[in-house]
Amino acid sequence: MLKLTQTIITNLRSNNKTLLTYKLFKSTVAEASEIRPDEIKNIKTGNRMVAAAFASLKPISKLEAEISTPVTDEKITKATNVNELLAISEGSGISRRHALKVVSTLAEWSSSGKVKVSDFENDSRFVKLCRILSKGAKINRNIASRSEDLSTILMVTADDEAARLISGLNLGQMVKVMTTLTVKKRRSVLLLRTLAYNITASGEQLDLKQSADLLYSMCHLNFIDENLLSKICADVTFELKKDIEKSAVIGSIVTSLGLLKYKNCEILDALSDWILNNCSLCRPQDVFSLFITLATVNYLPNNSDELFKVLLPQLSLSEARKPPVWLNYVWALVVFDQASTSHLSSVLAPDFVSKFEGAAPSKTAGKLKLLNINASAKLMKNYEGDLLSPLSDIHDVSVTKSKEKTKMADSVVDTLKNLINLEDHLHVNVNTGFGCSIDAECLLDKKCNPLPYNKGYENRGETFRIAILAFDYHDMCIGKVEPSGVNALACRLLQSQNYKVVTIPYTEFKVSDKLVHRVQYLETKLKNVVK
Structure with missing residues (x-):
């Protein structure tokens, strides 16, 4: 039996506003030249409504885009109602480009409230367009079944069409779209800018998890938007006043701020205060991350004296677990001129240095920091610990320039x-x-x-x-x-x-x-x- 790719639109109520949430189900399209009436009846089940095959839209080929069809294009552009749009599908030879344009227009009309999905969901012409768009689509069934919003669409549809639909999502859905882009390693500047604009303009408050997810995505997608960063920091500062039971989300936020090199004194002071006041809840890696981030942006928080006094004695090489974490931490103390002789000797010891020797490009940053620390150790009075061996290949590393x-x-x-x-x-x-x-x-x-x-x-x-x-x-x-x-x-x-x-x-x-x-x-x- 022929199964058609379907996109399910679920009407949700959020803030007294009807939102469209899109779900995608993968299907197998068998060879058939006609759509049978009984298939149309079987598409709609329960409260599910078939809306266009938005989730299975694929970019049109270069050859297809270059084909000139001014008459058909004009009909689509000038269409004022559903019937005029769907009339394009009548007859044979409807191209995928035309199907994409008709379905995208219907998506925009339904999202804006100009038409209802019920106006076209059972129309055989509409189902025909869905089948055209579903051919060749490869969607992971597990991803599709879990999707609650536009994120699945963004994986397969054209960027400009997806960007037009983002304004219809609520804050939580937009955050999920951003995280989905991160998981898929898809850096679409158009979509990211649209998301940043709409999230920043939203009157809703980001919770800590949402803020952490957005910062993580901005790091891994190398996307910087200072307006969005400003909103995230303001919302995090507000959320820090509430009771927080676990520090993992705080550690994630701190780490991302360091990777972004975002220097916002208010948020850094707030995070430093929270970690100092809740150090019993914090994992060692969260405290390490705080010092490394502060050093990365070269900022001493208002509570720095108390921070060094209380937290430094609690951190050790064994708690760092990974040599790069301890190296980055000691380097951070060097930046703030807070490293002791034992700190310096711990990373300049031959057995520790050997972990960073070798030609791997991933070790370059560590080698440069070892050279920074070695130079600082030479300047420290009464330092009697190890220094880098003149024969170490650490000395051969050079600063690479972009x-x-x-x-x-x-x-x-x-x-x-x-x-x-x-x-x-x-x-x-x-x-x-x-x-x-x-x-x-x-x-x-x-x-x-x-x-x-x-x-x-x-x-x-x-x-x-x-x-x-x-x-x-x-x-x-x-x-x-x-x-x-x-x-x-x-x-x-x-x-x-x-x-x-x-x-x-x-x-x-x-x-x-x-x-x-x-x-x-x-x-x-x-x-x-x-x-």
């Missing part, structure tokens, strides 16, 4: 060439050996005149070693355009090596600016640093 960062750094160097002779007065892309690189380095006297290297000027008085660092978008925090923790630490380490550090943020130095403006900007920065 395409955007490389473009900005090259522009800074090209601009400097108009002020300083590149050949013997300017060093570029200098590997410091302690986990950070210098985009450009030079020597200046007190009048800001450049001095050549290898002439002994480095060791003379009133000579300044200048380290110039270009900071692009990824080097800064979101929310507050300030250097992230890793860059703030780099500046501090360079200063400890007697460098005068000149930072060039992307917000001030525009690659697209005229050369004369870029030269004037860098000249002013250099003069200011030697005053």
Whole structure:
């Protein structure tokens, strides 16, 4: 017996508003040239109503899109009622593109209340369109049976058509759509922007689980929307005032904020207060995540003194379980200048370092942090623990630059060439050996005149070693355009090596600016640093 792919629309009442919730059931379409009347009767069962095959819509092929059918397209565009739309399906040769357009129009009309599903659900012409759209659709039955909203549709339908339907969902459904996109690793910017806009505009309050899910999705889909982030943080701050029995959702929120490098002082203070006041409820990984996130965005919360006093003694290498967690935690303490000699020696011990040695790209971040910690240990008075072996391949790691960062750094160097002779007065892309690189380095006297290297000027008085660092978008925090923790630490380490550090943020130095403006900007920065 022929089974047709069906999309079930369930009418729900939420906030006195009728919403359409879509469910999809996978079916097998057998070969048949006609739709029998008894099949139409069997489609509707109980309270289920067949609405278009929204969930089985597939993007049309390039060849099909290029076929010109102006007469039919005009009929669809000018249709004012259901009958005029469905008349398109009469006869043979109806294309999938036309079926997609007719069904999408019906979806929009039914969602807006212009027509009722009952106006077309039993029409043989409509069922014919459903069958055309269902051919070749491959939908997982388990996913379909669990779906309670538009999320299944988003996996198979065209982005622009799905985006038009999002405004008809409530807050919970929109969050579920976002999480479904994450599970499917589908980064549709159009859908994500539509979801962000509608969630932000919603007057409903996000609970902690919804906020955690949204932050997680934004991390894994690499999608940043500051308006949505602002709403999430405001709602989380409000929810933290309620009784919370478990800390897992708090840990998830803290971790995601760190991965996003989102620096919102209000939420970070609120989360720090909650973890400090509820430390007996917190898992060790939640506390580790707090310190790592705070260091990532280089922010000391209002309760930092109490935070370090109470929580630091509770954390140990055994509780971290995984070496990268302990390494990140000790690195965070270095950022805040709170690491003890035992902290430093624990990660610089040969057996611990060996876990990060090797050529795997995944170990690069850990190697750079070990170099940061090694440099800090050398600066600590009375430190007698291990240091990195000169033979360790940790020293061979280099700071990789993104395409955007490389473009900005090259522009800074090209601009400097108009002020300083590149050949013997300017060093570029200098590997410091302690986990950070210098985009450009030079020597200046007190009048800001450049001095050549290898002439002994480095060791003379009133000579300044200048380290110039270009900071692009990824080097800064979101929310507050300030250097992230890793860059703030780099500046501090360079200063400890007697460098005068000149930072060039992307917000001030525009690659697209005229050369004369870029030269004037860098000249002013250099003069200011030697005053």
